[in-house]
Amino acid sequence: MKDLKDKVAVVTGAGSGIGRALAQNLAGRGCRLAISDVNESGLAETLASLKGADARSYALDVSDRDAIYAHAAQVVEDFGHVNLVINNAGVALSASVREMTDDDFKWIMDIDFWGVAHGTRAFLPHLINSGDGHVVNISSVFGLIGVPKQSAYNAAKFAVRGFTESLRQEMKLENQPVSVSCVHPGGIRTNIANAARMGKSENAEAQRKGFDKIAMTTPDKAAEIIVKGILKNESRILVGPDAWGIDAINRLLGSAYQPLVERFSRRNLYV
Template sequence: MLDFRGKVAVITGAGSGIGRALAVQLAKEGARLAVSGRRIDTVEETADLCRIEGADVRAYELDVTDRDAVLKHADEVVADFGGVNLVVNNAGVSLTASVEEVSWDDLEWIFNINFWGTVHGTKAFLPYVIASGDGHIANMSSMFGLVACPTQSGYSSSKFAMRAFTDSLRQEMKLYGHPVGVSSIHPGTILTEIARKARAADGRDVDELASNFERMAKTSPETAAEVTLAGIRKDKAMIFIGSDAKFLNLLQRGLGSGYQKVLTAMFRKDLT
């Protein structure tokens, strides 16, 4: 997919952050847009920004954890636009808690959104993307879908699972000769609201965690969108956003499981 002009792009989690930036950038490049999220007011704000760029865009309220709702959404988008070329399963949440601390409810919550939300979106739209003859599915993983670290077991495992699902899909599309590219996206610390909307174990200060995250954030959502679309154009299997994501990818490739010693030492330093 070298040119997005006239292509129908579906973006979940489009009410802010990378999802909004992707929508606006695609609008500038002439795509037609179906943007969705749980809060229709923020999704409408994104749609308005896309309309300023002259885009044909529609906003939808959508809970990606609701399989039936996502299946219905796919049919609705195709009825509204006549087809689908690009799907970016972007909706995601964060959770900070050790394995000892984390609740069953929080583990189910993060998997329902990060993993199952991606599976629902992929399965619902895949037949239409194949039928387009020029399609791409991009799923938002994380730098913590490359490595795991302390207090991120729930988040990392949901993103590792998403990466495995996406890797399998990419191989299947090539194996069966379908005209569909597939990418997993691995952002580092992006200056978005994800940390402000995160959950944390009892006793952990979400505001403090968010402030620390924002101080470390190295990349803007707009830059993340540009890198993502460049990777999709090249049909990259994995798209790394930010120097931190690229570093962690090299770390785990170079050290194998030895990367765990490095990250453990880094976290131990923060505790002292």
Template sequence: MKSFSRKVAAVTGAGSGIGRALSMDLARRGCDLALADVDEGGLAGTVEAARRLGVKVSGTRVDVAEREAVHAWADQAAAEHGGVNLIFNNAGVALGSTIEGGGYEDFEWLFRINFWGVVNGTKAFLPHLKSSGEGHVVNVSSVFALISVPGQGAYNASKSAVRGFTEALRMELELSGAPVSATSVHPGGIKTNVARSARSDESLRSLGVDPEESRKNFEKLFITEPEKAAQTILCAVQKDKRRVLVGPDAYVIDGLARLLPGAYQTVVKKLVMRSMR
């Protein structure tokens, strides 16, 4: 897909962060938009801003964890826009907790959004992408699918699942000769509100970490603007990349995982211990 002009893109989590930046960048490139988010206020702001750029935009409140709602949105978007070419499964949440101390309910909440939200979006939109004759599935994973971090076990697992799901999807699409491709996105620290909206569990104290301080320190690591992330992602789609790293820290982490596939854990553990001191 060399151009986004006169295409139709569906974006989840469009009310803020990477989702909003993707929506605005696509609108500037002449792409019509079907946008979704649970944050109706943020979603309305993105819809209004994108419409001012002269493209057709629809906005729907959708919880990506609700399968029937996602399928209904996909059918509605295709009917309203005359088809859909791209789905950006971007919506996600974060959780700080230990494996042992974290509650099942929090783990399930995170997986319903981070993993099942991607599955729901992919399966709901895939028939429409195939019908368009030129489609692309873009699933946002994380650098935490490349390495793991203590206190982020559930998040690590969910984003690793997104990576495996998307890479398998890409190969299946190629083997079947479908007119659709797929890209797995691995952002580093992007300046979004994901840390402020994250759930944080008291079990982190067993690692010597204060949950509130951990949230603040984590947010300090966000170095890449959402607009830059959107540009990188759309460039990767145009080049039909299988995987894209977003941000300079993503390249550092990817290099660490490649050079020290097992020993990186010692490096990460020492960094955590240093931050505790």
């Protein structure tokens, strides 16, 4: 996909943060947009900001498999076809393996992994039919390295990466007209930490403040990097200097990155 003009793009979780910025960026490049979220007021704000674009909004909970398949059919009915799907909707959880509840573990996997997997599979036949399709799945730098108190988020985001990298190879081997990219943002200044669930012994206030301090990249900048990566058909899109740093450490050190993370966490997470 060399040009986004008049392409039909689907963005989940578009009521806030990276999803909203992606919708705005794509609208500015002439895309027709199907945006969705569970947060209908945030979504309405995003839609209102896409002045003049051919855009529609849809209430969608990505953890609901049947709702995603119905959404895919509805978008094709409304727009005729689909070229680009960005499975962006996501949530965060900060809790140790010992402490997190089954309910919280299932909640995050249902949204961050199954939401992406169902979103990909529901739209894939339509992307193939379009003759010029692209799937973009949002993982994280926590899909590259493991971090204490992020085991569930790590599990979901590593799973997104494996699923997406496998799909990219399949599409090539089958000569399908669908490109595939996996996105690994570092800290992006969004609402994600505010909306996160926390284990009962976590200091939620301190964690949220800590996130605001280390999140280096704005959502607008993140969206620009992601869209440029899509246009260059990058398999792995790293977002922000911290993401590049973490990717480099991972490549250089292999599993020996872990003592570094332990040292950082002892000072910042286990105080």
